[in-house]
Amino acid sequence: MNTRINLAGVELKNPVTTASGTFGSGEEYSEFVNLSRLGGVVTKGVANIPWEGNPTPRIAETYGGMINAIGLQNPGIEVFVQRDIPFLKQFDTKIIVNVCGKTTEDYCEVVERLADQPVDLLEINVSCPNVKEGGIAFGQDPKCLEAITKEIKKRAKQPIIMKLSPNVTDITEMARAAEAGGADVLSLINTLTGMKIDINKRAFAVANKTGGLSGPAIKPVAVRMVYQVANAVSLPIIGMGGIMNAEDAIEFILAGATAISVGTANFVNPGVTEEIVNGIEEYMRKYNVKDINELIGAVR
Amino acid sequence: MNTRINLAGVELKNPVTTASGTFGSGEEYSEFVNLSRLGGVVTKGVANIPWEGNPTPRIAETYGGMINAIGLQNPGIEVFVQRDIPFLKQFDTKIIVNVCGKTTEDYCEVVERLADQPVDLLEINVSCPNVKEGGIAFGQDPKCLEAITKEIKKRAKQPIIMKLSPNVTDITEMARAAEAGGADVLSLINTLTGMKIDINKRAFAVANKTGGLSGPAIKPVAVRMVYQVANAVSLPIIGMGGIMNAEDAIEFILAGATAISVGTANFVNPGVTEEIVNGIEEYMRKYNVKDINELIGAVR
Amino acid sequence: MKDKFKETAIVIAQEEIATGVFSMWLKTDRIAAEAKAGQFISVYCREGSRLLPRPISICEIDTADSALRIVYRVVGQGTEEFSKMNTGSQIEILGPLGNGFPLKERKAFLIGGGIGIPPMLALAKELDCEKNIILGYKDELFLQDELAEHGNIYIATEDGSCGTKGNVLDAIRENALEADIIYACGPTPMLRAIKEYAAEKDIETWLSLEEKMACGIGACLACVCKSKETDSHTNVHNKRICKDGPVFLAEEVEI
Amino acid sequence: MKDKFKETAIVIAQEEIATGVFSMWLKTDRIAAEAKAGQFISVYCREGSRLLPRPISICEIDTADSALRIVYRVVGQGTEEFSKMNTGSQIEILGPLGNGFPLKERKAFLIGGGIGIPPMLALAKELDCEKNIILGYKDELFLQDELAEHGNIYIATEDGSCGTKGNVLDAIRENALEADIIYACGPTPMLRAIKEYAAEKDIETWLSLEEKMACGIGACLACVCKSKETDSHTNVHNKRICKDGPVFLAEEVEI
Numbered sequence A, B: 001m002n003t004r005i006n007l008a009g010v011e012l013k014n015p016v017t018t019a020s021g022t023f024g025s026g027e028e029y030s031e032f033v034n035l036s037r038l039g040g041v042v043t044k045g046v047a048n049i050p051w052e053g054n055p056t057p058r059i060a061e062t063y064g065g066m067i068n069a070i071g072l073q074n075p076g077i078e079v080f081v082q083r084d085i086p087f088l089k090q091f092d093t094k095i096i097v098n099v100c101g102k103t104t105e106d107y108c109e110v111v112e113r114l115a116d117q118p119v120d121l122l123e124i125n126v127s128c129p130n131v132k133e134g135g136i137a138f139g140q141d142p143k144c145l146e147a148i149t150k151e152i153k154k155r156a157k158q159p160i161i162m163k164l165s166p167n168v169t170d171i172t173e174m175a176r177a178a179e180a181g182g183a184d185v186l187s188l189i190n191t192l193t194g195m196k197i198d199i200n201k202r203a204f205a206v207a208n209k210t211g212g213l214s215g216p217a218i219k220p221v222a223v224r225m226v227y228q229v230a231n232a233v234s235l236p237i238i239g240m241g242g243i244m245n246a247e248d249a250i251e252f253i254l255a256g257a258t259a260i261s262v263g264t265a266n267f268v269n270p271g272v273t274e275e276i277v278n279g280i281e282e283y284m285r286k287y288n289v290k291d292i293n294e295l296i297g298a299v300r
Numbered sequence C, D: 001m002k003d004k005f006k007e008t009a010i011v012i013a014q015e016e017i018a019t020g021v022f023s024m025w026l027k028t029d030r031i032a033a034e035a036k037a038g039q040f041i042s043v044y045c046r047e048g049s050r051l052l053p054r055p056i057s058i059c060e061i062d063t064a065d066s067a068l069r070i071v072y073r074v075v076g077q078g079t080e081e082f083s084k085m086n087t088g089s090q091i092e093i094l095g096p097l098g099n100g101f102p103l104k105e106r107k108a109f110l111i112g113g114g115i116g117i118p119p120m121l122a123l124a125k126e127l128d129c130e131k132n133i134i135l136g137y138k139d140e141l142f143l144q145d146e147l148a149e150h151g152n153i154y155i156a157t158e159d160g161s162c163g164t165k166g167n168v169l170d171a172i173r174e175n176a177l178e179a180d181i182i183y184a185c186g187p188t189p190m191l192r193a194i195k196e197y198a199a200e201k202d203i204e205t206w207l208s209l210e211e212k213m214a215c216g217i218g219a220c221l222a223c224v225c226k227s228k229e230t231d232s233h234t235n236v237h238n239k240r241i242c243k244d245g246p247v248f249l250a251e252e253v254e255i
């Protein structure tokens, strides 16, 4: 039984990765999960310099989901390179660094700093709804997306994954723009912009007013977008959005994802990523699937 | 205590209406709800001629929501005028007819046929994700939306509500286009386009492949869009998307909705609309709100 | 004219009568008094991530005690949830829904396939005529003894472990059974074969259909089937299974 | 170095000890053995529409029986769900989480306000020194008798129905109490006032803070508070309440 998949020349032992921002750099969850069992660890977004993030409350629970407006708090690339990469190198898993920035230069600075680092893939977050500058602005305009993809691609030593925002009219247009810019892989979806109001306090539930909706509530939107993109471009896709268990992971793979990321589910069950790895293997045994690659995009 | 609200000159006894397509023309639910307790009944979309709708399965349950691809099956405007309007006239509630079509002419034909009918408001569905032509195409392009709004407005004898699609990059752009076209009221949101795959059958859960995601899962997106639109245009808004109870209804009102519609919740509890009317009154008593209009857009 | 009710029923008893097949008696307030064979109830999940009610046929009606019996197979998370309920558990239900079987007292076939068997018990009890009851199973039997109290039982099993090896039509042929009217509920391929058989023999046939449902009362148009004629309500070739059915005259519908 | 566990605990007993305030004893597998006063557990809802765990302080630790006690107020649907559980119910928990109170055996104030009182019981039991325990309530009292077994109790109530009318600082002043170290948990305005009082009197003070949490283990950065110095982990002026706290030296944090 083969569970290995290939993302732009990088072989993951299985399609299961962690969704950026929900898993730190893996240290905290390493008490619950053997990181070496995962296809890859996608780190929390890191910028060229440290970011303080947004005021609290930064999260709110919603029906079958949650809103977050962390605001990309991060220690900056220097601390990350010195602390988080060596930590992750202890494990037999791929290291996928999620990169954020306010300007194209910010992104490029991070990407260049990582050039000589033992990092396998770079995931470029151009779709964070929770910071004012940069972030989602790049992710909602195909021309901007293509341009920034080009700039980053020029400088990146590792294959680049462009992470798409679902807050767009036509996700395939964005996917094609990223492809045109030279993206090696696409990941989707980032969070849907949402809001919650506390009717007793008559106040916004997160200080930032709006935040990103994640969790199983958004899964149908995510599956639809993965399907649409898989049928529009020829790049491999990392699918995510509401994956809670192996069944959900397989749904994304059948829709066209080569790999998947697990986000909000970690908060519901800190051991979930490893359970998903096992569950995918069980499904393959049950249906006698010899190679996971047979399942990718198998429903059309 | 005043619960009356005003939509383009039409006074509703309270802000609670039914979401189009989930409540037929009220007859079936009249066994569970006293329709005269509702602010208004919004009917299932009706076209100039009968539509067969999509193949089955037309729906699928999702986490905290459901996907539907009914495909706007309807008996056509003639049957509607002869059967459904007289039925609704028996009740002391406002009649809001939801109109669908494939071309601008289709919409106009329905609107003209309703000119001399005892109908209070027309809700124009330019946002249905489940029919190939028309529908959402108008609702995802601001120019098309403005143009069709203008054409309909010219012919309509009743105030028109333009129902917006959430499947857009910038909902305020769409709202402004509808306003520019002469819309009297906006309603939002229609469903988010979603997909579900049955991993055991390796097949799409709804025959149409994609369908519209509704229910509490989408509420944060809906509240966010209502808030954004309320702060972008000066038209009254009918807010909807995942309202399950009075608390949810009040959340939409605080975000900026003048009235609200209840859709998927009817399937969970056929008496829910009346319970929401009562629950809003309770909230007003609890917080000593004299006039519901004080709550509209009160959180900013 | 209110004849449907949403109520909180109480589980009187629940029992696993075959592997993964559960029989549950429910104490109702008003639903049992209105119920007829062939109708169904919508059963709501407690778990809030599952919003839509599950349609389940009425298997027995006890008007004296205002109780209803349902028999269901665990196929997903909703039925799994129901199977965990104990005596005294509260369960939200809506019903009775649909039209039910017409009671025509002629020499009848009552044909049930798999989890389509339960409604045949209510029908067998209500129908006062000569009844040949043909039951199709994959392997494990259930409800056959109770049904035997109300007519002649013929069994078909896919694996041949009991009765005729094959399907219900094989059992009918093997036993050279005849009827003036057919009532059937079960998987679509079975219903399709019965429709064909009945057309050949020109037997009046009533089929109980299934489709995914949302409202359960005819409002949302989720659960339609294709009808031969333009339907008077929908004004197109679609009938609503939850409201106009689930029981249809075979020639009325395309399956 | 695994010191946190996700496990299915069993409810040993549950009791409403004041209006809407519940005391629950949980049988744990490994968490109780690792737990310290001032730490908390994440309690998961069964209802799937509520995904995030609820952080609840540890109120008592019984290592012998591997049991934990929590005392919580019903404020929303999650705590409502917990309050309905009975002896034998299974409940998913994650813990022990956070740092806990440092045990410094000096003349101490243990100050609890409202639902900040429960962790003071675990602390009072672990701390072997002179303890003045000052408890602030709105009106109805709870846990005061149990706390009285471990130190001198002073009570403040907003409505004056018991002890000092006013807040915990009013009670401290009214009784002319003094301390070398302060441990406090309760609403932010109370903590802010204590921080100010302690700064004036130059008393070492440990505050237990609250914030909305997602992961509970330091990974998601949802639950930060502002710190005076750049935090060594985050490299900005933010500390994670779930991991670096919930207990902080008062001058370290801005509240």
Ligand SMILES: Cc1cc2nc3c(=O)[nH]c(=O)nc-3n(C[C@H](O)[C@H](O)[C@H](O)COP(=O)(O)OP(=O)(O)OC[C@H]3O[C@@H](n4cnc5c(N)ncnc54)[C@H](O)[C@@H]3O)c2cc1C
Binding pocket: B060, B061, C040, C052, C053, C054, C055, C056, C057, C058, C071, C072, C073, C074, C075, C076, C077, C078, C079, C080, C115, C118, C119, C209, C210, C211, C212, C213, C246
């Ligand atoms: C009129 C009618 C009568 C029925 N009577 C019985 C009965 O007596 N005994 C019995 O065991 N089953 C019966 N069924 C089928 C039963 O409704 C499904 O098995 C059940 O809904 C599955 O729910 P689940 O949550 O376990 O499965 P899931 O697959 O998790 O359900 C997901 C969704 O699909 C729907 N669904 C799944 N299968 C079916 C189906 N076959 N028909 C309609 N909706 C479905 C569910 O209601 C739910 O909305 C009947 C169906 C209909 C339409």
Ligand SMILES: Cc1cc2nc3c(=O)[nH]c(=O)nc-3n(C[C@H](O)[C@H](O)[C@H](O)COP(=O)(O)OP(=O)(O)OC[C@H]3O[C@@H](n4cnc5c(N)ncnc54)[C@H](O)[C@@H]3O)c2cc1C
Binding pocket: A060, A061, D040, D052, D053, D054, D055, D056, D057, D058, D070, D071, D072, D073, D074, D075, D076, D077, D078, D079, D080, D115, D118, D119, D209, D210, D211, D212, D213, D246
């Ligand atoms: C470290 C820590 C220790 C705590 N110890 C206790 C205790 O011992 N006893 C007690 O009664 N309460 C305690 N709380 C508060 C408790 O977590 C909340 O009352 C509880 O989460 C409310 O859940 P709910 O579903 O009933 O309310 P809802 O308002 O419906 O909850 C919605 C969401 O908001 C979160 N939330 C709501 N209020 C709070 C809050 N005050 N702090 C953090 N998250 C919140 C919930 O966890 C949930 O994610 C503690 C909080 C923290 C951070």
Ligand SMILES: Cc1cc2nc3c(=O)[nH]c(=O)nc-3n(C[C@H](O)[C@H](O)[C@H](O)COP(=O)(O)O)c2cc1C
Binding pocket: A019, A020, A021, A022, A044, A045, A068, A070, A072, A098, A125, A128, A163, A189, A190, A191, A213, A214, A215, A216, A218, A240, A241, A242, A243, A261, A262, A263, A264, A265, D214, D220
């Ligand atoms: C608390 C939180 C923090 C997140 N931070 C980031 C981030 O730093 N960079 C990023 O690209 N996506 C971030 N995301 C988005 C997730 O990586 C993922 O795209 C999204 O949550 C959908 O997946 P899920 O439903 O499995 O959580 C964050 C999500 C959450 C819930």
Ligand SMILES: Cc1cc2nc3c(=O)[nH]c(=O)nc-3n(C[C@H](O)[C@H](O)[C@H](O)COP(=O)(O)O)c2cc1C
Binding pocket: B019, B020, B021, B022, B044, B045, B068, B070, B072, B098, B125, B128, B163, B189, B190, B191, B213, B214, B215, B216, B218, B240, B241, B242, B243, B261, B262, B263, B264, B265, C214, C220
């Ligand atoms: C079964 C179903 C049918 C619908 N049909 C229509 C329709 O005919 N016209 C329309 O404008 N919206 C239609 N909608 C969308 C709803 O009116 C509403 O905008 C949406 O469901 C969000 O609200 P909810 O989450 O409360 O259901 C339909 C929704 C459902 C679930």
Ligand code: FES
Binding pocket: C212, C213, C214, C215, C216, C217, C218, C219, C220, C221, C222, C223, C224, C240, C241, C242, C243
């Ligand atoms: S389920 Fe709504 S019409 Fe049948």
Ligand code: FES
Binding pocket: D212, D213, D214, D215, D216, D217, D218, D219, D220, D221, D222, D223, D224, D240, D241, D242, D243
């Ligand atoms: S809750 Fe995730 S860091 Fe504290």
